Amino acid sequence: MKDIRKHGQNTKCVHGSFIPNETGCVVTPIYQTSTFSFKDVDHGARLFKGEEEGYIYTRVGNPTIQSVEQAVALLENGYKGIGCATGMAAVHLVFASLLSAGDHVISSEAVYGSTSALLKTVFPRFGVKVSFVDTSDLEAVKAAVTPETKLIYVETPANPTIVVSDIAAIADIAHENDAKFCVDNTFMSPILQRPLDLGADLVLHSMTKFLNGHADVVAGMVILKTEEDYNHFRSMSTEFGGTIDPFNSFLVARGIKTLSVRIERHCKNAQKIAEYLESHPKVEKVVFPGLKSHPQYELHKKQTDGPGALISFFLKGGLESGKIVMNSVKLHTLAVSLGGVESLIQHPASMTHACMSSEERETAGIGDGLVRISVGIEDVEELIADIDQALEKV
Ligand SMILES: *Cc1c(COP(=O)(O)O)cnc(C)c1O
Numbered sequence: 428m429k430d431i432r433k434h435g436q437n438t439k440c441v442h443g444s445f446i447p448n449e450t451g452c453v454v455t456p457i458y459q460t461s462t463f464s465f466k467d468v469d470h471g472a473r474l475f476k477g478e479e480e481g482y483i484y485t486r487v488g489n490p491t492i493q494s495v496e497q498a499v500a501l502l503e504n505g506y507k508g509i510g511c512a513t514g515m516a517a518v519h520l521v522f523a524s525l526l527s528a529g530d531h532v533i534s535s536e537a538v539y540g541s542t543s544a545l546l547k548t549v550f551p552r553f554g555v556k557v558s559f560v561d562t563s564d565l566e567a568v569k570a571a572v573t574p575e576t577k578l579i580y581v582e583t584p585a586n587p588t589i590v591v592s593d594i595a596a597i598a599d600i601a602h603e604n605d606a607k608f609c610v611d612n613t614f615m616s617p618i619l620q621r622p623l624d625l626g627a628d629l630v631l632h633s634m635t636k637f638l639n640g641h642a643d644v645v646a647g648m649v650i651l652k653t654e655e656d657y658n659h660f661r662s663m664s665t666e667f668g669g670t671i672d673p674f675n676s677f678l679v680a681r682g683i684k685t686l687s688v689r690i691e692r693h694c695k696n697a698q699k700i701a702e703y704l705e706s707h708p709k710v711e712k713v714v715f716p717g718l719k720s721h722p723q724y725e726l727h728k729k730q731t732d733g734p735g736a737l738i739s740f741f742l743k744g745g746l747e748s749g750k751i752v753m754n755s756v757k758l759h760t761l762a763v764s765l766g767g768v769e770s771l772i773q774h775p776a777s778m779t780h781a782c783m784s785s786e787e788r789e790t791a792g793i794g795d796g797l798v799r800i801s802v803g804i805e806d807v808e809e810l811i812a813d814i815d816q817a818l819e820k821v
Contacts, residue, residue: 431501436618437687444498444680446490455494457677461485487665491673495680496648499638502617502683503630505650507657509664510676514613514633516669517647518542521580521609521631524663528554531575535562535592537585537792539611539633540779562592563723565600572604582611583620584727587739587775587799588792589714591723594730598626607656613637613766618690620731623652629660636766637736639682640689644675689768689804693736696810697802703811704740709748709818711741711796736802737765745795746785748821749774752798755817758809765801770810773799 431442446455463482465471473479482488496508511517522545526532534546536559546557558571562581579601583592594610601608609629610622616637622630632638634646648671649664651657664670671679694717701715713720716727717734727734742748752774753761759772763779773779776795780788785795802810 432504436502439498439501440618440686441684443501444494444683446494446497448490455491455677455680457673458489458491459673460489485673486668486670489673489676491680492671492676495634495671495676495683498680498683499617499632499634499648500650502621502686503612503623503650504621505623505630505652506654507661508648508650509657509660510671511647511649511664512669512671513645514539514631514635514647515541515545516667517631517633517649518545518611520649520660520664520667520669521629522546522550522555522578523667524660525578525607526550526553526555527577529556529575530577531556531558531573532578532580533558533560533562533568533571533576533606534580535582535585535590536560537588537590538580538582539586539613542580542582542611561590562597563590565593565596568597568600572600572606576604576606579606579608580611581609582614584614584716584735584737586614586737587773587797589716589721589737589739591716591721591727593726594620594622594625594627598628601628602626614735614737615731616686616690616766618687619694619733619735623650625730628652629656634679635764637690637693638686638766639679640686640767641678641682642764642767642769644678644682646671646675646679690733690736692804693802694733696804696807697736697738698734699807700800700802700811700814701734701738704738704814707818709743709821711743713741714739738800738802740798740800741794742796742798742821744821746776749796749798750777751821752814752817753777755820756813757816758805758813759800767801768804770803770805771801773801775799 500508560567607628610627613633630650632648698717705713715738775793
């Protein structure tokens with residue numbers, strides 16, 4: 428394999444994480460070691476000065492960690508990646524590496540809950556100013572820009588409203604204003620959407636979700652487009668210390684080998700379930716980018732290679748209907764998270780957002796009848812039958 432970068436996404440999934448050693452191993456092994464010995468003082472000095480490639484200490488770099496970093500960077504067409512202990516460690520690395528006191532960040536208003544909390548409660552303590560805007564509205568993004576804007580941060584499609592933002596257009600707005608543009612690509616995976624190709628400067632993932640895909644790891648990754656940004660982020664990550672460990676790196680690299688086949692099935696199953704739900708009399712509305720009824724169906728189609736596997740739908744009858752469906756499903760598991768091989772179902776009003784009042788939820792676009800499914804790779808007829816018998820009880 429001369430230059431893996433020239434290969435397709437399927438080949439990159441299978442071979443992208445391989446880092447050979449002298450044993451002839453076919454898979455990058457788990458290098459479960461905290462530190463690496465130097466041949467002599469000069470060798471140690473060369474490694475520290477960056478004059479020679481090699482390993483020093485696992486927080487700085489480790490072959491198993493490098494293996495998963497290489498795989499994801501290849502899939503995202505980035506320069507290099509930085510493995511993080513969790514998706515939130517990746518989000519924190521982005522904000523803490525790019526923002527200083529006095530700087531301003533524009534974020535999608537619909538972002539992952541902990542990301543929103545970081546921006547609302549932590550970074551303002553350090554003098555960072557934050558604007559949450561509907562990033563699907565380009566005029567709103569332009570209007571929010573100030574001379575201090577250093578970063579535009581977008582999730583598309585966003586959670587749990589499945590709102591889609593125009594990556595290429597926002598990249599232009601960011602670059603006209605000398606700001607960096609970061610996309611959280613967790614919901615799509617690089618199989619369906621490659622934000623760096625569309626103009627983003629950096630991409631991040633909660634690898635806990637589709638990249639690992641088996642609901643047995645928490646991990647994250649930041650992928651940089653340029654060597655300069657990478658070097659800055661690498662030194663920040665070394666100081667912050669939120670690095671991924673070798674064992675989790677191994678598991679994620681293993682998960683990635685089947686990413687493209689998993690995503691194919693995820694999308695097929697989700698499309699069928701979304702169409703089934705849309706025709707069901709007890710369902711008020713289905714929000715899924717693979718349905719023509721999605722307000723940004725055309726935009727999503729243009730900037731991705733598929734709809735993904737997250738479906739939000741609104742039940743008639745609100746809170747009570749939601750609870751009945753939750754308590755009646757048998758094959759779907761009641762749990763948060765997403766992107767694993769198993770189908771998960773979530774009802775924000777009775778679960779994740781139960782602490783909010785009904786009015787607060789309504790304002791946030793999380794109506795009481797909203798149910799979210801992360802569609803797995805099981806037999807789709809059985810998934811539909813499971814939802815069908817649950818809806819029957821409403
Ligand atoms: C889960 C998730 C995160 C956080 O990732 P963790 O691995 O749970 O820390 C960030 N962004 C999105 C879109 C997510 O779904």
